[in-house]
Structures are given as C-alpha cells and as structure tokens.
Amino acid sequence: MVVEMEDVEKARTRKRPRLGWDVAPSGPEALQTPAKTRLLSPPKKDDDHEGHYCFNLGENLTPRYKILSKMGEGTFGLVLECWDRETRDYxxxxxxxxxxxxxxxxxxxxxxxxxxxxxxxxxxxxxKIRNSCLPKSSAIKLIDFGSTAFDNQNHCSVVSTRHYRAPEIILGLGWSYPCDVWSVGCILVELCTGEALFQTHENLEHLAMMERVLGSIPEHMIQRANRGAEKYFLRGSRLNWPEGAVSRESIRAVKKLDLLKNMVSHVESTRYLLADLLEGLLNYDPCKRLTAVQALNHPFFESK
Known part of the structure; x- marks a missing residue:
C-alpha cells in the first residue's frame, strides 16, 4: 500500500451530501479515540478483488490518521478524509x-x-476538474500528479483526458507546458457554463468542435501534422468536416456549440476580459498561447 497526503484547507470545503453508510460519527467524539487504542493501526487485512484498500470508518489508518469518510475513488485508488492527530486538522x-x-x-x-x-x-x-480542488477561496489546487512528466523525460505521444486535450497532441506535434494551459482554459469555460467545453471521444469530431468554438486551425499546424492526423484534413489544408463525420448525431453535437465569446457572455461586468483571457489560454498555437505567468497577470484577475 502506498499512501500520499494532500492537505485540505483548514476551513473544510463543501462536499456532496453523504449517505448513511459513508458517514463517520460526528462531533468531538469522532475525533477522539480511547487511550488504549489511540496509537494502534488497524489489523492487517487483504485488499478487495480490485486491489483497493479495505477500511472501516472510524478506524486508524495509521496511529496518526483517523478515517472519517471516503471522499472519492478513481482508476489509481481512493481518497479518504482523515483527522490528523498531530496537526489537529482534516x-x-x-x-x-x-x-x-x-x-x-x-x-x-x-x-x-x-x-x-x-x-x-x-x-x-x-x-481536469476531477484532478483539481476548488476551495472556498478563488484558488485552484491541483491534487493529482500521476501523469506528470519532466521536460527532459521521454514523452508519450498522447496525454491528457480527452475533453481537456490540446490540439498539438491530437495533431501529433509534440507537447510541453502549454498543453496544461489549454486544459486550464477548458476548465474555466466549464466553470462558467457548467458543462465540459469539448464533449467528445473522437479526434475528428474534437477538432471540428475546436473550429466551431475558436475558428479555423492554423494552416502551419495542419502542414506539420503527423501521418496519423493527416487523414483528418482534405488536401492538407481543410478539416474533413462534415464529410468525415461518423454520424449525423456527431454533426449535430458540433453545430450546437457557439463561439467562445458567446459562451461567457452571461458573465456581466468582466465578460470582455474573460473572453480575452480564454482566447489566450485556448490559442491553437502552443508558442503563442499564454504562459501561466502571463495568464495570472491578465487584467481579468485585477478587475475584481
């Protein structure tokens, strides 16, 4: 078993309503443990058939941490809310x-x-949203680094969850820090609209959605696309859409999307600044895309 810890801010964030089976005892008694068992870890037991750690609410994960609830579960494992006896924090x-x-x-x-x-x-x-923590402040905290790579490491050709994947990845042009900036842009749109920006599971449809929202893909990126991505374009210059669509439903899914600036038009006093920020984050060309520092210094964040 490998355990990793990420601090939850002292003011506990709002969570989903808990079900009866998912709730630890509340009140001060939930944070206290009888003296004779306070420093004991739970007895050794087998994991379940999928390799997940088996636990009981209220028991000790280690002598330091008391299990209060199950917060979530994913491909790699699960996340438990615990009480830290040393720092007296969640x-x-x-x-x-x-x-x-x-x-x-x-x-x-x-x-x-x-x-x-x-x-x-x-x-x-x-x-992506599921790998981010949205506390009561305006900060966004990344809480999962399982796919992280250093710049000097060999990079696999495909990264990022589909909905948040940058165009340079789909086109096989290689990727670096700017692909994360693109993902942040997708997250900001999702926070404004309540829906993922590009809800697709297929490359051609994904590119068509990008063009619907952001305009045409730059020709110099199309010309450099790898062989696997050449099939998405006609004569190397125009996206093979709607001719290459796999279904009428796919065409309708693309048509229902709007221009980026219209998607955030309901944000009253700062919609123009927000649209400008998003256009910088979602620039097709990773070399022209805003850097993280440039994004943080954007006037949108000074307008509040």
Whole structure:
C-alpha cells in the first residue's frame, strides 16, 4: 500500500451530501479515540478483488490518521478524509491500489511532488476538474500528479483526458507546458457554463468542435501534422468536416456549440476580459498561447 497526503484547507470545503453508510460519527467524539487504542493501526487485512484498500470508518489508518469518510475513488485508488492527530486538522489521503503498475506510478508521483516542493518545472499532462480542488477561496489546487512528466523525460505521444486535450497532441506535434494551459482554459469555460467545453471521444469530431468554438486551425499546424492526423484534413489544408463525420448525431453535437465569446457572455461586468483571457489560454498555437505567468497577470484577475 502506498499512501500520499494532500492537505485540505483548514476551513473544510463543501462536499456532496453523504449517505448513511459513508458517514463517520460526528462531533468531538469522532475525533477522539480511547487511550488504549489511540496509537494502534488497524489489523492487517487483504485488499478487495480490485486491489483497493479495505477500511472501516472510524478506524486508524495509521496511529496518526483517523478515517472519517471516503471522499472519492478513481482508476489509481481512493481518497479518504482523515483527522490528523498531530496537526489537529482534516486531510485527504490518497491510497493507491495494490497493483504493480499503479504502485510504480505512485512512486513517480511522490518523486514529482518532492521536486515541486523544490520549485522545479514539470508538465502535469492531466489537468481536469476531477484532478483539481476548488476551495472556498478563488484558488485552484491541483491534487493529482500521476501523469506528470519532466521536460527532459521521454514523452508519450498522447496525454491528457480527452475533453481537456490540446490540439498539438491530437495533431501529433509534440507537447510541453502549454498543453496544461489549454486544459486550464477548458476548465474555466466549464466553470462558467457548467458543462465540459469539448464533449467528445473522437479526434475528428474534437477538432471540428475546436473550429466551431475558436475558428479555423492554423494552416502551419495542419502542414506539420503527423501521418496519423493527416487523414483528418482534405488536401492538407481543410478539416474533413462534415464529410468525415461518423454520424449525423456527431454533426449535430458540433453545430450546437457557439463561439467562445458567446459562451461567457452571461458573465456581466468582466465578460470582455474573460473572453480575452480564454482566447489566450485556448490559442491553437502552443508558442503563442499564454504562459501561466502571463495568464495570472491578465487584467481579468485585477478587475475584481
């Protein structure tokens, strides 16, 4: 079992309503443990058939951490809300499934976190709503670095969850830090509209959605697309759409999308600044896309 911890801010964030089976005892008694068991860990037991850690609410994960609730579950493992007896604070603890490839990935993630603590640069490669924590403040905190890579490492050709994937990845042009900036742009639109910006599972449809929202893909990027992506274009210059659509439903899904500026028009006093910020974050060309520092210094964040 590999355990990773991410602090939850002291003012506890609002969570989904808990079901009866998912609730630990409330009140001060939930945070106290009888003296004779306070420093004991739970008895050793087998994981379930999928490799997930088996636990009971109210027991000790370790002598330091008391399990209060299950916060979530994903491919790599689950996250438990615990009480930290040393800091007297609530924490979220990620417990990775006892499967070799996930344990290896967890060790890489631990290494990434240690390097981030030293302020070293890396690319997340999987920025999305589910891997972000939205506390009561306006900050967005990344809480999952399982797909992170350093710039000097070999990069696999495809990264990022589909809905948040940058165009340079789909076109096979390689990727680096700007792909995370694109993902942040997708997240901001999703926070404004309540829906994922590009709801698709197919490359051609994804590119068609991008063109519907952002305009035509730059020709110089099309010309450099790898062989696997050449099939998405006619004579190397125009997207093969709607001719190449797999279904009428796919065509309708693209048509229902609006221009980016219209998607955020309901944001009253700052809609023009927000639209300008999003256009910078969602620039097709990664070389012209806003950097993280440029985005943070955008007038939109000074307008409040």
């Amino acid at each position: 924490v979220a603890i990620k417990i990775v499934r006892s499967i070799h490839k996930y344990r290896d990935a967890a060790m890489i993630e631990i290494d990434i976190l240690q390097h981030l603590a030293k302020n070293e640069k890396c690319t997340s490669g999987c920025v």
